[in-house]
Amino acid sequence: MIPLETVQQETEKKVSPDFVRISMASAIALRLRSGRFSRDFEFGGINLLLNYENGCLSDCGYCGLARTRPGDYEDKSFIRVEWPMVETDQLIDRMAEHEDKLTRLCISMVTHGRAYKDTYDITKRLRAKVKTPLSLLIAPPTLNEEKLQSFKDLGVDMIGVGLDAVSEKVFKQHRTDVPNGSLRWDNYWNIINASRRIFGPWKVNIHTVVGLGETDLDLVDMFYHLKDNEILAYLFNFNPEEDSRMGDWVSPHITRWRRIQLVKHLIENYNLQKKDIEFNSDGGIERISAEGNDIQIAIQSLDQGLPFMTNGCPNEAGTEVGCTRPYGSYRPSESFRDFPFQPETDDLKLIRKELALDELIK
Ligand code: SF4
Numbered sequence: 057m058i059p060l061e062t063v064q065q066e067t068e069k070k071v072s073p074d075f076v077r078i079s080m081a082s083a084i085a086l087r088l089r090s091g092r093f094s095r096d097f098e099f100g101g102i103n104l105l106l107n108y109e110n111g112c113l114s115d116c117g118y119c120g121l122a123r124t125r126p127g128d129y130e131d132k133s134f135i136r137v138e139w140p141m142v143e144t145d146q147l148i149d150r151m152a153e154h155e156d157k158l159t160r161l162c163i164s165m166v167t168h169g170r171a172y173k174d175t176y177d178i179t180k181r182l183r184a185k186v187k188t189p190l191s192l193l194i195a196p197p198t199l200n201e202e203k204l205q206s207f208k209d210l211g212v213d214m215i216g217v218g219l220d221a222v223s224e225k226v227f228k229q230h231r232t233d234v235p236n237g238s239l240r241w242d243n244y245w246n247i248i249n250a251s252r253r254i255f256g257p258w259k260v261n262i263h264t265v266v267g268l269g270e271t272d273l274d275l276v277d278m279f280y281h282l283k284d285n286e287i288l289a290y291l292f293n294f295n296p297e298e299d300s301r302m303g304d305w306v307s308p309h310i311t312r313w314r315r316i317q318l319v320k321h322l323i324e325n326y327n328l329q330k331k332d333i334e335f336n337s338d339g340g341i342e343r344i345s346a347e348g349n350d351i352q353i354a355i356q357s358l359d360q361g362l363p364f365m366t367n368g369c370p371n372e373a374g375t376e377v378g379c380t381r382p383y384g385s386y387r388p389s390e391s392f393r394d395f396p397f398q399p400e401t402d403d404l405k406l407i408r409k410e411l412a413l414d415e416l417i418k
Pocket of ligand 1 (some may be wrong): 368
């Protein structure tokens with residue numbers, strides 16, 4: 057029998073489903089924290105994160121929540137910013153009050169034995185009071201087809217998967233196993249493919265990270281694979297988390313990052329063919345042949361900055377990005393790696409320079 061003392065301690069702990077963490081940007085948007093963004097823009101994407109005393113059982117080399125990263129789980133940062141803890145029901149009431157300003161909700165699971173049950177519970181509570189479209193950023197080791205279907209039945213409209221590493225080699229290098237042995241490349245793909253079957257075309261997205269040791273060719277191959285399968289690719293810029301196993305790695309060079317953003321946009325929206333991208337012997341993008349008229353215009357105008365905006369799940373009308381995650385790919389003190397709003401004239405001037413555009417286009 058569990059001693060009463062332990063039960064009391066457990067119930068007093070601020071864990072999911074009764075507590076969740078929310079991103080600092082979400083806390084500011086819901087007026088739960090004071091603060092301002094460095095530039096003025098509308099923000100209505102609310103990101104929730106499950107919270108457990110023993111945290112996430114995965115141990116990924118780049119992640120702030122990794123099991124072996126020093127420090128208490130509750131004090132750990134995630135994508136380098138603080139995630140305040142809030143009571144779930146109070147948060148949902150607050151969301152209901154601000155519903156007209158909300159553009160997308162998302163619950164991020166972690167790898168934990170209770171993650172499915174608690175995500176189900178929170179989703180149910182949320183759907184009862186707030187109608188804003190809801191995504192789940194799932195933890196594949198905790199799921200199967202039946203559980204995915206149960207999320208869909210509750211009204212979840214999109215599924216995100218933090219694959220992060222775009223090649224099996226890089227995945228194995230940085231993502232270590234969890235106790236039940238299910239943090240595996242093939243298991244991730246089984247769950248991605250099951251999600252695609254259950255949720256339908258363009259309702260599943262894969263988070264892909266630039267800077268984990270992959271080549272540009274790996275990224276480009278992944279963009280084509282996902283497009284062919286009607287799965288969305290969302291881009292993230294690696295930024296080292298202090299004290300993580302990759303704490304001394306550096307962020308990808310800005311020129312590489314901008315070129316990947318541009319090439320991805322051209323593949324997805326202008327049908328840029330792989331034969332028109334030249335790679336060097338290390339798999340890096342060297343040149344793009346901008347033969348098609350539309351491609352030329354898109355490159356010369358930088359498509360009004362669209363390639364450099366944050367990738368994320370859409371708003372209800374499907375017309376704009378609903379989840380823009382300010383500071384998801386850079387620190388608040390740094391310039392925008394991806395823009396949660398359409399870049400302005402001065403931003404585009406800088407981007408053009410960062411791309412070294414004249415050297416890229418032939
Ligand atoms: S893009 Fe945003 S809403 Fe969509 S799965 Fe990723 S974190 Fe969630």
